[in-house]
Amino acid sequence: MRGSKLITAVMVIAMLTVAMVPGAVAAADSDQSLQVSVEQDAETGNATVTVTQNDTNNTTVDNATVVVESSANYSGNDTYQTDADGTVELPNPDERVNVTLNVSTEDGNNSTTVEAELIPHSESLDISVDTDDANDTVTATVTQYGDAVDNATVKVNGTDYDNTSSETDENGTVSFDEPMNTTNLTFVASANNETAETTVEVSGIDLALSVEKVDNTTVVINVTEDGQPVEDANVTVTGDYTDAGDYETDENGTVDLAAPLQNNTTIEVTAEYEGDTVSKTVTFDGEVAEDDPFGALVTKFIERLKQNTIEGPMGQKVSEFVTEHNPGKADEKRPDHAGKKDKGEQGPPDHAKKDADAEDTEDDSEEDDESKNNGTDKDKSNKGQGSGND
Template sequence: MRTKSLTIVLALLLVTATFPAAASAATTVGVAVDQDDATGEAVVLVTDNGTAVENATVNVTGELAYAGAGTYRTDANGTVTLPEPAETQNVTVVAADGDATGETTVRLVGAEFSVDVTQADDGAVTVDVSRAGAAVENATVEVTVENGSYAAAGNYTTDGNGTVELAAPAENVTATVTASEADDAATETVTLLALSAPLDLTVEQAAGVEIDVSRGGEAVENATVNVTSDGNYSGTGTFETGADGTVSLAAPTENVSITVSATADGDTVSETVELTTEFVGEQRNFGQAVRAFLDALRTAGFNGPPGRIISDFATANNPGNADDAPGRSDASDQSDAPGRSDARGQAKKDAADDKRGPPEHAKSGQDGDDSDASKDDRVENDADEEDSEDADADDGDDESEDDEKRPSSDRGNGNGNGRNK
């Protein structure tokens, strides 16, 4: 029995010596990589069954040139920190702890890739492409427009400064600019403005105050107009131009200085003018002056077509044509306008005649037995005769020259009066 047992033990020993115990199965470690969006750094974590592995070996290789490529040892937290890559690329990380290994490949985003579009005062457009603040050469730039037409739309390549220069648009357009390089891309949409003529503003006082806003000779609708005054003026405030580019304000009730500012499409222009009540009074009395001039013509015995001479008088004496009319910067000198001084003189004379009393012989009482109506008729006739004499005296040499050309029957009775009685 003992012999049999010994035989079994020897057999087991022989089997064990012939077939050694199988080697332990190979194990792996966990490898995880996380990139910080704010800093761009990547943190490698090595674990074994969820536990951080200190002093594990970490080998890093990049798809492109990568400053973080190399071999590291994990810290007490089982981590290794890698720098942000200059360019976006795939990075492979292999970790080993004894015989246990782990591997992973991740895509690390490079430094910020951006495109910036600016328009200068002269309308020129510049596209800048950069990565982490550094210019990106040979980046592809595509320019498209959503509305209108832009001659600079198309594809370009950045120069050594990372820029592309584009011409000013002929009209306002919305452009989309896309820049790309390697696996990076960035897009910006901007509104590009066409060059335009400067904003023009004119302020004129006539019956009221007229404000005109234009650009390149064209009326500017919906321009904002602001009016301030150094005195009491009802036209102060903020207004908006109509389709004809104008704003109409009331005439002043006192002499004031107003400042008018107009704003449209980001442009502002202003003008300061003096408004006077004297000008308003002249306009108001102009119709009375025309009527007085007509009365003076009739008094002087004028019996020809009045159209031309009345037109000349109106043109010469309209307050709106005066050299010193408020708001008129282009008024021309009309001091020598035909009929100007004569017409005014005649109108003033006529006004003076209205205040003159009856002639002396009408006061003598020699016609005391006449009726009041007859006296009035004589006074009116005598006044007409004296008015005619004064008017003829004012005409001077002109009348005498005309007399030489008239038939003797039309030259009057030699007393200076050009009318036949």
């Protein structure tokens, strides 16, 4: 399977990173008896400080003193006492602020100091984007204060998207189809009256095409997507070429065709798969030079027929080849075996038509001579009969 690709961030608008995440513990060393955690509320941005004993029961500590200090002008700088649940609530900051919490028990026998960064509620929402090439998807993840946000609305805008909207799941994620081509996508997340937006460049599905001549006998067309073979891709081959036509790739993503017979044969190959298209034009040499007589080309074609299993009479195949590749019929070159495209009825080669016309002319001439002779004989017969009657 294909692995995930890196995404290059082009521009980030209100990229919101969180330093203090809910549930994370900013605690004293393990040999101290007090433990302190700080969590910010996703709806208000207020911070809850919880003081517990560092024991197996994680017992809350009431009436503990909490002194909040910071170098910034933070309205929460003050001295507090924990309630019966061992908590103190601090106000939502106006800006990002690093605070120092000096905590001590009521009896003053135990104390600890912790630091935390508080994030304004207006900057609490975050959205990140990743791609999964194995599933051809782009996934956005929405968090607030580091926690996944379910039921957040995510809109994506860019080529082929036009503000497509969806809701995040319990993991804070929502997936969209990967774009067909590399493009910039803008993601906007909305939750708890806040928004977060980011624009990233996403690499789309990479449909690749290679056309190579192998051992001077075979042209191998290979179609891949993100490096993996593509089965049932539509392949169209055009050009003055015996195997021009429409094909589908096999399980290995390949189409095998006969190598061109004549030098400087230009072939255009187009592969299409699930709406994505890639084309390539190549020129190959064959066994017959461009200035060789047309008969040399026909001879090589007959040799190739003898070397391979063919369906139908060989004479019919040769006739079709001559019809299609006669230099005077360049605009009608498309043999039956070349592919699936419909083609109109085609007449015999020019020389065959000329021979037929000559035969028809000769036949008409003979008929005229015979008619004249018959008329002359008849006249003579009539004259003889008349003189006898006289």
